[in-house]
């Protein structure tokens with residue numbers, strides 16, 4: 001008795017595919033008749049590829065028939081397979097995603113086979129050729145076949161491309177759904193997502209204007225829509241492969257407790273943002289440079305020109321502030337930690353404030369030199385990447401390259417040292433790092449036009465524009481004196497604070 | 501030998517603090533019991549041990565490998581957590597076979613043997629959707645033990661079992677212990693807890709060791 | 720209860736040190752800003768001097784100015800765990816609420832006074848008593864330089880100054896309130912205090928990179944470095960900040976246990 005039922009069910013399961021085949025067949029007949037009548041009206045020859053490709057590119061059968069079935073298969077597989085018994089045997093969620101994809105294709109491939117088979121089956125009785133037919137080259141059919149014909153030289157290639165596209169797009173769809181479920185683990189939201197995808201594909205091909213068509217899932221299911229939305233099919237492929245890569249990267253993260261990552265990311269975040277900002281400035285300057293006459297050293301000069309009393313532009317002023325005051329700010333963060341948290345324990349160990357001071361200050365100095373070298377290298381490399389001249393001339397300033405580098409590195413180093421020492425004094429004196437902000441703001445004011453006219457206030461002196469008026473060695477002297485004075489002040493403060 | 505080590509683990513759900521800096525070492529070849537009122541976090545603890553959810557802080561390592569860093573799900577664990585979901589349209593045997601195929605290290609014969617051990621009919625063509633609660637529970641036990649897993653993490657394994665089956669399963673677990681396997685289980689029944697070497701109570705987000713009532717085999 | 724606490728807070732904030740600081744901001748800062756722009760520029764009328772004065776040094780100090788008017792006292796209370804001891808005397812959320820309001824009120828009041836004093840100085844004091852600014856009558860070819868907000872000049876200078884000063888005040892309140900809310904949430908008060916500063920300067924740079932300087936914080940709060948923009952542009956960064964405030968506020972009221980006090 002139950003065996004009969006079993007058999008019946010088996011038949012039903014097989015029958016399901018047959019029903020799908022029959023539906024596709026009858027719909028295909030309609031399409032075929034349409035082609036026949038169109039072609040015979042104008043007396044044009046057709047061949048088997050017309051019928052086959054026309055069916056595969058029919059958006060209605062894709063959206064209202066294939067996509068729902070694919071979504072159904074995908075959803076049932078995801079929901080039935082995601083359970084702890086399977087997971088614990090697989091060992092990682094990553095393996096689960098791939099296993100789910102395999103299981104998905106073991107069913108979906110039948111669907112695709114039926115579709116492809118039907119698209120060939122319908123061509124019985126239609127002449128075969130390796131070339132595009134008269135009909136597909138003519139204007140009437142410009143709608144679907146003509147467009148494809150313009151891009152692909154042979155119909156066979158178009159057919160393969162269509163097949164590949166479908167496989168890729170459907171795989172991505174399933175990977176997306178499985179990742180979505182793994183992430184939220186909520187059945188209802190998952191089903192809503194499936195509904196959204198279906199509606200999105202229905203609405204997508206009807207409503208989205210051509211510029212936004214790449215947002216609609218349907219764009220990726222048929223060659224015709226694909227070609228319509230991307231003037232160049234390769235771009236569309238890049239989009240798909242890009243999605244693939246993003247999903248793959250996400251899969252790599254699936255099995256990791258993200259807390260570890262967040263924590264380490266969080267501690268590097270300020271420095272990361274800072275570096276990105278530094279790079280942004282260099283990149284934007286390199287891009288706006290003129291490759292026909294500017295050199296890679298010009299990028300360095302233009303980026304770090306900064307500002308002084310005579311020449312001031314908001315962009316270089318802001319960029320100078322970001323790079324150098326940004327660095328000062330970050331170091332201030334570290335200094336404040338040194339002073340407020342670990343400082344006292346360490347001070348007791350060192351017994352001597354000056355020793356304690358040098359124990360960490362030394363490291364900052366090294367970091368500053370390293371950082372300046374890095375900046376210089378970045379600007380040269382980025383300049384080279386955007387195709388500027390790779391010689392050591394400087395066209396935007398009448399100065400030798402070694403003067404530029406001397407000023408950039410040595411005076412840059414001295415200038416930053418001065419900033420750090422000043423910020424340290426404030427933080428030390430006030431026992432509160434936030435006052436460093438006031439100091440930085442005052443520094444910024446001192447760089448405004450007309451303020452530091454003699455170039456003796458040791459602020460912003462490492463701006464490369466200073467080379468227009470002052471000798472770099474004079475600037476070195478000013479900065480050295482300033483640093484010595486402020487260091488003496490620190491020494492004085494240290495001895496004073498020991499007396500208390 | 502420590503198999504599972506829980507270090508400074510905390511876990512809370514939206515302000516509902518379940519665990520706060522708990523520490524525990526699970527040694528090989530022992531049976532551990534976990535008790536606590538409904539909603540105290542027993543299942544959550546087991547899920548963390550198996551890598552199904554991550555702790556908010558602290559770390560859980562299996563054989564020295566940290567979950568969520570060195571690996572995701574522990575190897576060779578037999579697990580019952582929550583009510584298991586089965587492919588409703590398949591028989592119990594088919595369901596188990598499907599799971600066995602994933603690792604492919606046991607034969608059909610061993611699946612059948614395991615089913616008979618807990619008192620399920622492997623030959624029956626009854627679909628799991630028609631299974632009774634106790635039968636489903638037995639199926640869950642089967643999948644947890646059929647591959648001779650080294651560590652068994654069993655959340656309420658005796659749920660819905662009849663008296664005979666409870667006894668059968670208890671004996672089975674004791675036998676596994678003799679074979680050197682490690683077992684973690686929860687139960688609301690004091691009798692089940694008696695087979696444990698160590699029992700922990702979840703109390704105010706901490707684990708408290710409460711010695712077993714009879715037969716203090718560990719000390 | 721709240722009003723009483725408010726009064727207490729009010730009295731507590733008027734320390735000698737604070738008064739000195741505030742007077743410095745209201746009276747001294749405009750004078751310092753005035754000096755470098757007093758000569759060497761072509762002015763037709765006092766409001767030009769006002770714009771130059773306000774737009775020169777103050778913009779660079781703005782984001783630290785607004786957080787340092789009142790918040791350091793709160794910072795000290797936080798650091799020394801003073802607030803813990805007030806808890807038995809006044810409900811914590813009242814205390815924090817009053818602090819937040821006080822911060823907004825004082826910051827607003829002092830920035831507004833500073834703006835007004837600048838205007839009064841360049842309009843009444845300077846021409847009558849100091850007279851270092853050269854006013855020249857506009858020649859036929861000269862145009863008025865129009866900046867954002869000078870749309871209001873046609874309703875009179877006072878209207879313009881009032882509207883513009885209120886605008887700066889509003890921004891000041893928003894910036895310092897963000898800091899205040901962050902101080903409650905974040906463990907590191909230094910970061911909380913510096914967020915307005917970072918936002919201000921980083922976005923000045925970033926908007927420059929992307930060629931949308933009309934939306935930069937500098938050019939919307941102190942729109943003297945770019946040509947006149949339509950008024951709605953200035954609400955873009957403010958809108959973003961208001962959104963941030965709303966989110967921060969939600970975080971603050973939803974995580975009462977985690978307040979940094």
Ligand SMILES: Nc1ncnc2c1ncn2[C@@H]1O[C@H](COP(=O)(O)OP(=O)(O)OP(=O)(O)O)[C@@H](O)[C@H]1O
Pocket residue numbers: 513516518536537538539540541542543544545
């Ligand atoms: N994914 C989740 N999201 C939010 N809350 C959860 C989640 N999982 C568990 N909880 C909550 O954690 C608490 C502990 O749940 P858990 O299932 O571990 O309890 P239990 O000790 O196993 O109880 P029982 O004896 O009833 O099985 C419950 O309050 C539950 O609501």
Ligand SMILES: [Mg+2]
Pocket residue numbers: 542543544655
């Ligand atoms: Mg439970």
